[in-house]
Amino acid sequence: MGKPRMIILVRHAQSEGNKNREIHQTVPDHRVKLTPDGWQQAEEAGKKLRSLLRPDDTLHFFTSPYRRTRETTEGILNSLTSNTPTPSPFPRHTIKVYEEPRLREQDFGNFQPNSAEMSRMWQQRADYGHFFYRIPNGESAADAYDRVSGFNESLWRSFGEDDFANVCVLVTHGLMTRVFLMKWYHFSVEYFEDLRNINHCEFVVMKLNPDNGKYILQNQLRTWSELKRERANSRTTDEPASPVPMRKRWGGCHDGVDGDDFARRQRARRQNTVDLFSDDDSVGALAEAMQKAAEPRGRGEGLQALEEESAQSDAVNVQMEPPGSGKRFHSPERLEILSAGRDGGGSRSGAASPNRSGPDDSDAEAKERMSSLPVRGSLALALNGELDGDAPKHRVRADALGDQSDVEDENEGKEDDNGTNIERLEAKDRSFEESVR
Numbered sequence: 001m002g003k004p005r006m007i008i009l010v011r012h013a014q015s016e017g018n019k020n021r022e023i024h025q026t027v028p029d030h031r032v033k034l035t036p037d038g039w040q041q042a043e044e045a046g047k048k049l050r051s052l053l054r055p056d057d058t059l060h061f062f063t064s065p066y067r068r069t070r071e072t073t074e075g076i077l078n079s080l081t082s083n084t085p086t087p088s089p090f091p092r093h094t095i096k097v098y099e100e101p102r103l104r105e106q107d108f109g110n111f112q113p114n115s116a117e118m119s120r121m122w123q124q125r126a127d128y129g130h131f132f133y134r135i136p137n138g139e140s141a142a143d144a145y146d147r148v149s150g151f152n153e154s155l156w157r158s159f160g161e162d163d164f165a166n167v168c169v170l171v172t173h174g175l176m177t178r179v180f181l182m183k184w185y186h187f188s189v190e191y192f193e194d195l196r197n198i199n200h201c202e203f204v205v206m207k208l209n210p211d212n213g214k215y216i217l218q219n220q221l222r223t224w225s226e227l228k229r230e231r232a233n234s235r236t237t238d239e240p241a242s243p244v245p246m247r248k249r250w251g252g253c254h255d256g257v258d259g260d261d262f263a264r265r266q267r268a269r270r271q272n273t274v275d276l277f278s279d280d281d282s283v284g285a286l287a288e289a290m291q292k293a294a295e296p297r298g299r300g301e302g303l304q305a306l307e308e309e310s311a312q313s314d315a316v317n318v319q320m321e322p323p324g325s326g327k328r329f330h331s332p333e334r335l336e337i338l339s340a341g342r343d344g345g346g347s348r349s350g351a352a353s354p355n356r357s358g359p360d361d362s363d364a365e366a367k368e369r370m371s372s373l374p375v376r377g378s379l380a381l382a383l384n385g386e387l388d389g390d391a392p393k394h395r396v397r398a399d400a401l402g403d404q405s406d407v408e409d410e411n412e413g414k415e416d417d418n419g420t421n422i423e424r425l426e427a428k429d430r431s432f433e434e435s436v437r
Helices: 021-025 036-052 067-080 115-128 141-158 174-185 189-194 224-234 259-265 281-294 299-319 332-338 364-371 378-383 422-430
Strands: 006-011 059-063 096-099 167-172 203-209 214-217
Touching: 006 036, 006 174, 021 115, 036 067, 036 203, 059 067, 067 096, 067 167, 141 174, 167 174, 174 189, 174 203, 174 214
Parallel strands: 006 167, 059 096, 059 167
Antiparallel strands: 006 203, 203 214
16 A cells, blocks of 8 residues: 555543543543543544545544553544534444554653652753653653654555555654654654643644655644743833752752752861851951951961950841841842843852842842843853753753643633743643653
């Protein structure tokens, strides 16, 4: 028969796991079934498929063996072969259906732990890069890529069979659809991680070009970088710049203080104490006296210096706020440097970034000064992969999970009072509640 004229990838319909993530703690992933809305989506997908086909087309279905994909295939076939409202040109007995384990979803381990642990793991996966991050007791997207590569080779060999259909339908999962396209069209890892997920029962159509024998992708794939650019263009110039993104520090334990918390509690060390307190006159005077006391001198001279330090220290303590007042004795100008954040440098480089640095961030002037600091220019942008001139700005780190479709949340895509909700959308997409399922 030769190559099929069309290859169609379909993501399964809405499952119970999409409605309630906690179900994966008690039900194996491969046994999760469709919701009533999911069955309706599958029926509608069958009608849509029928409109794409020619009356003389023959079909082969390859489906993941998971229950939700098999039920999606059943729903598609029900409406595709139905004789209502008109007789169907595709009798059920003429359609071949194969279960293909290599099209199953990425393995996320066995029964999932509690939501808190899954949220920690999903955040770690987003920071590490979800193509290479291997789920404990499961697999990475790179592992899924390997088995999809084997399936693609088998599929290609079957094109030479005389009885192979001229339309091939693959019923699979969201991430597996992106992995299939990545293998077929040689997408880079960075582009894969920039891709957003397709919706439930959304069709990804590949049509054969008879002139060169290659398949042309008919869909415009959605990416996070394009969504950001669209939202950025719609913003007004008065809106503040986005905060410097957090970077994970690895290490630590699962339920103790992780590396990020440990780093957040540490203050950076200065070579010269005078530099640290240079903006505070009284404290700076004390620091200078301390430095002089440390210099080599005679016995009498040293005792006199210590007495002077003690007197100056008492004067400084009078000016400082009492313990527990919650106020700092640093000047506002110095404060913005102290809390500049991990990617922005400053005297607390390695600590939390400005958007998490404390109550002083409410000061509008301090925020404005923070956004104009030179340390936020090159380093933060370079770490974020945004200094490539006119080159495509695909981020090096995983851009959130990238695993949630844009219609599973009824509020998704809506704008807030500031005209954009992209940061909230990304933060939500990184969470366990918006995982791939």
